Amino acid sequence: MASAQPLFPDRPSALTTPPLPLNPEPTVLVVDDELRSQEAIRRTLEEDFRVLTAGSAEQASALLEREPVAVLLCDQRMPGTSGVAFLRQVRQRWPEVVRIIVSGYSESADIVAGINEAGIYQYILKPWAPEHLLDSVRNAVEAQALQRQTARLDLELRTSTPALRQRVSQRQQQVQQVYGFERIVRAAGSPLDGVCALAAKVARYDLPVLVLGESGTGKELLARAIHYASPRASGPFVVENCAAITDTLLESELFGHKRGAFTGAYEDHVGLFQRAHGGTVLLDEIGETSAAFQVKLLRVLQEGEVRPVGAARPLPVDVRVLAATHRELEQRVRDGLFREDLYYRLAAVTLTMPPLRERMADIGPIAQQLLHQVAAELRRPVPELPDGTLACLLAYPWPGNIRELRNEIARALALHDGARLPPEVFSPRVLQGHGTGSAAAQLAALVPSSGTLAQRLEVIEAMLLRETLLRQRWNKTRAAQELGLSRVGLRSKIQRFGLEPGA
Numbered sequence: 289m290a291s292a293q294p295l296f297p298d299r300p301s302a303l304t305t306p307p308l309p310l311n312p313e314p315t316v317l318v319v320d321d322e323l324r325s326q327e328a329i330r331r332t333l334e335e336d337f338r339v340l341t342a343g344s345a346e347q348a349s350a351l352l353e354r355e356p357v358a359v360l361l362c363d364q365r366m367p368g369t370s371g372v373a374f375l376r377q378v379r380q381r382w383p384e385v386v387r388i389i390v391s392g393y394s395e396s397a398d399i400v401a402g403i404n405e406a407g408i409y410q411y412i413l414k415p416w417a418p419e420h421l422l423d424s425v426r427n428a429v430e431a432q433a434l435q436r437q438t439a440r441l442d443l444e445l446r447t448s449t450p451a452l453r454q455r456v457s458q459r460q461q462q463v464q465q466v467y468g469f470e471r472i473v474r475a476a477g478s479p480l481d482g483v484c485a486l487a488a489k490v491a492r493y494d495l496p497v498l499v500l501g502e503s504g505t506g507k508e509l510l511a512r513a514i515h516y517a518s519p520r521a522s523g524p525f526v527v528e529n530c531a532a533i534t535d536t537l538l539e540s541e542l543f544g545h546k547r548g549a550f551t552g553a554y555e556d557h558v559g560l561f562q563r564a565h566g567g568t569v570l571l572d573e574i575g576e577t578s579a580a581f582q583v584k585l586l587r588v589l590q591e592g593e594v595r596p597v598g599a600a601r602p603l604p605v606d607v608r609v610l611a612a613t614h615r616e617l618e619q620r621v622r623d624g625l626f627r628e629d630l631y632y633r634l635a636a637v638t639l640t641m642p643p644l645r646e647r648m649a650d651i652g653p654i655a656q657q658l659l660h661q662v663a664a665e666l667r668r669p670v671p672e673l674p675d676g677t678l679a680c681l682l683a684y685p686w687p688g689n690i691r692e693l694r695n696e697i698a699r700a701l702a703l704h705d706g707a708r709l710p711p712e713v714f715s716p717r718v719l720q721g722h723g724t725g726s727a728a729a730q731l732a733a734l735v736p737s738s739g740t741l742a743q744r745l746e747v748i749e750a751m752l753l754r755e756t757l758l759r760q761r762w763n764k765t766r767a768a769q770e771l772g773l774s775r776v777g778l779r780s781k782i783q784r785f786g787l788e789p790g791a
């Protein structure tokens with residue numbers, strides 16, 4: 289027998305892990321009260337697996353007691369209980385069994401509960417394609433073997449040298465810093481915390497995720513973080529912008545084409561789905577696609593294979609599909625502009641990136657990060673962002689969100705090379721600060737940011753001073769009168785907050 293390769297070459301050989309012997313015929317348990325569904329699954333799986341069936345949760349529990357079940361496939365609607373509720377019990381009593389829900393319903397609440405409460409591996413929608421189901425169960429069996437191996441490695445790692453442990457954790461941290469949720473800058477208590485927490489949970493499962501949000505809110509950033517937190521992290525992450533491109537081009541970009549398939553197709557072209565094999569595809573601006581393209585995409589998702597334009601045979605692909613749009617996709621479904629069946633395929637889980645104006649406390653930390661980024665690109669020292677300037681940024685509603693903020697900061701750094709950024713270096717529209725939300729809403733958005741009460745009140749004070757001065761066209765006598773301050777008092781505040789034009 290060949291000896292096992294050490295997983296870490298510099299690790300003492302006594303700590304190497306022999307590969308786990310795979311069960312020659314893993315057992316799959318199918319739980320469904322409909323005989324027809326049970327039989328359809330059995331027929332699909334029985335050549336590769338030992339298949340057991342149960343019509344109720346009680347029968348399934350009895351089988352789990354005595355059989356070495358590797359994977360459990362369970363219907364979501366069951367008599368007297370639900371798939372999620374039953375799988376929650378399974379998770380507690382038989383945690384090593386990989387749990388999959390097969391359902392005709394794609395209620396996102398069920399899916400999220402399945403993930404959070406029952407730790408499901410996958411949520412498969414009916415009607416399923418036989419090859420797809422077979423692939424999912426094969427992957428689940430592999431996942432179970434890997435889980436056991438990881439548990440063993442964890443144990444080894446806990447008993448291994450501190451230097452090795454440190455290296456492994458440093459590497460994990462590096463990956464997270466470059467691509468992970470940490471890169472999504474936000475203030476403490478930001479609404480993005482909840483979005484990122486759910487995204488981190490769903491990342492582990494091969495579910496399609498739809499990311500909604502206005503343009504520039506960070507949808508692509510979130511999708512990328514999901515990929516790098518998923519078991520596909522070592523595979524490719526590819527993005528296709530589906531807007532403003534003809535159907536033929538989009539089809540050829542995604543699925544590839546054969547030479548001569550259409551005018552201008554001089555060579556065979558490998559599509560993004562094939563290039564992303566083993567990884568993740570992000571379909572950006574999915575809401576802009578035509579009805580004809582939606583039909584083709586639906587077929588790819590249902591069948592797990594793509595047919596390059598002009599090719600005789602389809603090719604199997606293994607990709608996770610994430611989609612993003614700035615449109616209200618549900619409304620487009622209601623208006624008949626987006627296929628409902630495709631919507632449910634893509635939106636097993638929906639995450640929404642809130643616009644920047646609804647999370648004003650994030651503006652400060654993001655602006656600071658962008659200042660560092662842009663200053664590094666321009667090879668110049670990072671200028672200070674005085675409170676007065678920050679107050680001005682906080683008073684603007686940022687319709688173009690973080691992309692607009694980045695552009696403004698790039699423009700400001702290009703125009704001004706002083707050590708402090710005065711408000712005047714930003715565009716006139718930013719300076720006018722026509723907020724769409726009420727003043728109370730803007731102030732409320734400031735309150736949850738970190739810092740002492742005095743520090744937070746100072747930011748609000750600077751914002752009000754700035755707004756008054758702008759409105760009074762920098763006439764300090766009128767501004768002081770309006771604010772009930774002496775001219776001297778106003779001047780000292782202007783200095784303290786760096787509000788003077790051109791300061």
Ligand SMILES: Nc1ncnc2c1ncn2[C@@H]1O[C@H](COP(=O)(O)OP(=O)(O)OP(=O)(O)O)[C@@H](O)[C@H]1O
Nearest residue numbers: 471472473502503504505506507508509654690691
């Ligand atoms: N929280 C954040 N922290 C730091 N940078 C961010 C954050 N959110 C977005 N960005 C940056 O803002 C820019 C726009 O983000 P991204 O492309 O992810 O937005 P989007 O919602 O996908 O936009 P679009 O809908 O126009 O494609 C990128 O440069 C991104 O790195």
